Amino acid sequence: MKKRFTEDQIIQTLEEIRQGKAAKEVARQKGITLQTIYTWKTKYGDMSADEARKLKALEAENARLKRLVADLSLDVQILKDVNSKKW
Numbered sequence: 001m002k003k004r005f006t007e008d009q010i011i012q013t014l015e016e017i018r019q020g021k022a023a024k025e026v027a028r029q030k031g032i033t034l035q036t037i038y039t040w041k042t043k044y045g046d047m048s049a050d051e052a053r054k055l056k057a058l059e060a061e062n063a064r065l066k067r068l069v070a071d072l073s074l075d076v077q078i079l080k081d082v083n084s085k086k087w
Contacts (some may be wrong), residue, residue: 004082005030005032007044007049007053007056008049008052010040010044010052011044011047011048011049011052012087013030013040014040014041014044017037018046024038043058045050
């Protein structure tokens with residue numbers, strides 16, 4: 001699914017709320033729900049745009065490493081199965 005908002009836009013939206021604008025008003029202007037704003041707050045909190053980019057890069061790296069571990073675990077299991085079937 002394509003995201004409608006970039007990390008920079010999300011951080012900018014949260015900054016507007018931190019400066020005193022009402023969350024309900026900002027949500028209406030951006031065309032999002034209050035729940036979306038609260039979800040963004042829990043994920044991004046008081047981050048800057050640079051920190052958000054670093055977080056995204058770390059999440060991508062973490063996902064890549066998890067796939068690598070899963071592939072290696074599968075290879076080990078296959079080798080164990082083959083090795084246990086002795087002639």
